[in-house]
Amino acid sequence: MSTSQKVVVVTGASQGIGAELVNAFRKLDYRVVATARSVKPSEDPNILTVAGDIGEPATAQRVIREAIARFGRIDTLVNNAGIFVAKPFTSYTAEDYAKVTAVNLNGFFFITQLAIAEMEKHGSGHVVSISTSLVDHAIDGVPSVLASLTKGGLNAATKSLAIEYAKKGIRANAVAPGIIKSPMHAEETHAALGALHPVGHMGEMSDIVNAVLFLDSAPFVTGEILHVDGGQSAGH
Template sequence: MKNKTVIITGASTGIGKAIAAYFIERGSNVVMNSSNKENLQKTYEALGAPSNAAYVVGDISQPETGQKLVETALEKFTSIDVLINNAGIFSPKPFLEVEAEDLDLFWNVNLKGTYFTTQAVIPQMIQQEGGAIINIGTVLVDHAIDGFPATAPLTSKGAIHALTRQLAAEFGKKNIKVNTIAPGIIRSPLQGKMGIQDADSLAGLHLLNRIGEANEIAEAAYYLATSNFITGETINVAGGHTVGHAI
């Protein structure tokens, strides 16, 4: 991945920040995105304001943000080799309390953001005769939890899982690989935003009896970015969450 160009959405905190750091350290050219300008600037500076990185502030639910990411990648680094659709939002709410604006919010950011950004990069990947797209889903799509009502975000994430498979089919002959990473419970600011004070208390959801670290998602993303014979797959990085539970 040295000198390859990687676009990462939602790169200012948590998993996205860890993925950006992982690729930057290994010599990739990274274009980081977030809708939060202050957080994105702080992250860029915290990473050492590296010459092999740039950032673009913008809401990925708007198609123009994807176009700006493409323009920045090509202007600064001349190629687009990998897209990591990490940006997303997630919070629980009982099904009977979900309103139209809740569905709109999750579908706009999670699904439309992934959809529009992917639309923006694929023409360049076709021109380059190859590329890799990595979507971030969740193990909860295939492994629901009674005590965690989250139909609104989960339906949007489930759509991303389906989108992955269809894009893999449509663009496989163009040598564009499309896969999903489905994380389990990962240590990140997300837990605090959902009101979970002690993320480690959820360790029992995983057979390894611990929660995951953001760097472990970054490792999986790097693997999929470099793989030439994996497409249309959902890779669970979840410590055995979908297999069983530790009690």
């Protein structure tokens, strides 16, 4: 088994930004470990798919174990899996809270622990987490307390990881998107959602992919929360 090619793990990889990330990393000749609940097997021998609920510790263990068994290393982890439930704060149920925290927090915590443990063995690595611009710039009419509670935690954890592992050759960064054209948003909502951004339109999935690829190729950047949000976080 050759272990010279870089290996990236992408969570939430079955559709949308996650699927675009898989394609983009393959074009750069990375070997890719793609995981999601509904991810399908790939005919590409350089793509390993692992189906499972990323909020479960057992899924994280299986992803990392199979990644090492197949490819021998992990260079980059992209914590892309996430869910957004827009409700008034007092309307959130215990089930909403459990569902959002399971994916957004558990889905970050367990697999990041295991990936960094592997990165430490090689003295290098990179963790990129997908956050949200809403953490820094809440929008009237877009209730987002659970998103801010969980994704805001990822922003803070990103900075902590960056400092804790800086001298060990492991970087941590995050991308904080605005509202992106993806399967999450029906086309008839695009005009209204676009108007929420100072630039007047939604972002493309390629904008987030390009941001992740930039961070992965920038060895002097760590602890950065990169806003890709059409100016939202700057103001209105």
